Amino acid sequence: MRRISIMLILFICGFSLLFAGGEKESISGVKTIRIAEQVPGLITPGVWDGQAFSMNSSIYEYLIEIDSNSGELVPLLAKSWGTDDGTNWTFNLREGVKFHDGSAFNSEDVKYTIERTLDPSIGHLKRPDFEIVDYVEIVDEYTITVHLKEARPTFDYQFTDYNMAILSSSYDYDTFGESKPMGTGPYKMVQYIPKESAVLEKNRDYWDTSVAPIERLLIYFIADIDASVSMLEDDRVDVVPFVTPAIRKRLESFENVTVISPYQEQRFIAMRADKAPFDDNNVRLAFKYAMDPHIISRSVAQSELGKDTNYNETPIMNMLVEYKERPLRERDIHKAKELLTKAGYPNGVTVDLYYSSDHPFETDLAQTLKELSAPAGFVLNLKGYTRDIFLSQYWLNVPMSITGWGGRPDPSMLLALAFKTGGSWNETHMSDSYVDNLIEKISNEVDFEKRLSYYHDLQDYFYENGALINFQVPLYIAINNRVINYSHPLSMIPQYKYMDIK
């Protein structure tokens, strides 16, 4: 027995020795940022809904980008651009830009990229926004004019969308787009282990030599957010996007980690306005009076309202210049009950609330709405499904829903699709000629002041009659303090070329 015991102890010791040492990752003196992405893939621009932003946004590039500090449009592959009355848009393209395969960038590539949005076989997500394009004219090798069917004074914002990366007209994206991506961006992909990791290296031929001080981006695909955060705590990665409020709290005690919120996203609480009970504005108002935005913020985002979150009853985000400031509606349960009675629901009303249970903030928001609205007489049946099931089977056909919407730097991009009669994403099913008319004016008006007044009129209308509550939640990104100049505008495209390490 003693011999066996000794052998066992020797075995365990030997085993431990075998595995000892070599704990930390070696970073061989090359300036590197390590990122833990949760989504494991790479999708060709066009059908891209936020997958691995760090990778796509570094490999590809856009005509125009958004300054993350000022929110203004900044030239990128387009040196300059302009329009006469919003109908014809001329872009002067940058010369001397090369794709990663060595081919030169020119007007053909921009024409190809725009026309690709209209190809029905691709199912491009920007097709609804680009159907207004009449034709694309190549003026010369580095000048292109986009002719629209009608005026769109903010059409240039469309080119900042993450799906509008400029692609090479001579590259086979159908075959290689998801395994060997190729653009003009500041970083090239040099190694890719699908669903595991990717290595991007600085593009030595990049046209702007003043940016991209980082030599390498190492991207890990880690499905579990807790494992990603553990890597951050253990100094194995530098950036972890999409952390939750609970993780943000946990990371507060870590001296070398900061959680930032570069922008907010929207959670629309949509009430279906063409069917009972929300077809009666009194019911919609009753629900709004039952809400307490401060409680919602604390409960859902663990943050005070106005700090990382915002709340209003319109489709316009509080942070945008188009937003019209107005006092929050005071919670008034008595009034909410009165309104419900007036609408014919003296004993309260039962409604099914649908949401994506795996989308950040939505489950907590649904639970909070249920509890806040209960004293007024609302009985919310919570129907949470995974996002793909919610979107494919329920969304747009339910009495009440919570949906996540990215921020649009130009809010008109969303209005026509989500709030105009017949809009393809009109989840509230609002159909109001006054609203339609205002959205039309917003889309066409060249004069900014006039456009702003239409925006204000629209928000006034929504406050009194709208079928929407817009709760804005933070995008939290945890970064190691060594990373400086973290840049991530509302277009959702992280700009790693501006980042550096101490």
Add this chain to the structure above:
Amino acid sequence: MSNIIEIILKRVGTLFATLLIMSFIIFILVEIMPGDVAQMILGQSATEESLAALREVKGLNEPLLTRYWKWISQAVQGDLGESLYMKGVAINSILWRRVGHSLVLAATAFLIFVPLSIFFGVLAGVREKKFSDSLISFFGLATMALPEFVSGILLITVFAVKLDVLPIVSVIPIGETLWQNLNILILPALSITFVMFGYVSRMQRSSVINVMNSDYIRSAILKGMSKRYVIFRHALKNALLPTITIIGMNMGWLFGGLVVVETLFGYPGMGSLLMTAIRTRDLPLIQACVLLITVIYSLSTMITDILYNYLNPLIRFEGEGV
């Protein structure tokens, strides 16, 4: 011996039949799983048109049986198809690397828990109702009751956070190999050991107790043989039989059921790959992973069965006049 060959042939035949039926069931189950890969990729901005276009491109509009036939006939030839989520990426290029990692983790866990469990199981068995027996039984029960994610977090807290002697996650640093980072295996392997130790040691304990109470052992002791000699020369051989069965039955789980452990530790094995595939509704990848797990389960069960038959003299010598 001819009896054993007959058993092996029967088992192999059953294995193929099982796999064929299972492949169809797996295919159907994965296909009817709620969710939509096209919607998953395109998200909320998807239009009916873009969804239809993507489904067409991904071949999701073809009839079910056509897709099953394509899948199984390619799988038999070793081609597991392409990932739905990443066009142009062959499943073979993703899967086998992960399978290798999972095998290494399973082997590491096996090397830790098998000797430990057998040793302490035997110890508890021969010291029945003594303090060491109670202590081992209590520890076995406690670890068995702890789910992997709880024991995993405990291990992380103690060894990675408090003592800082092992890495907090089991991710292979980019540019390095698993062999350069073998220490990342320890915590997940210990986490698996926690689960397995209880099962195996308790089985070993009761088996030793049974054998020790049998007539031939009593006779050996009465003949004057030392207790140690009796245990190791006579009792252990027979007492190991049920334990081998339990270990063999769990080999399938050890390989394919590591989803929780691999995900918790961020270990790039097949379990975490399966998890990612389910999250992204990558149907061919899910099917490939589940089929492989089924093969491992079936194979390990078959090998256990054959081994049991071989080790059990009653069966081994049946038909040879003994």
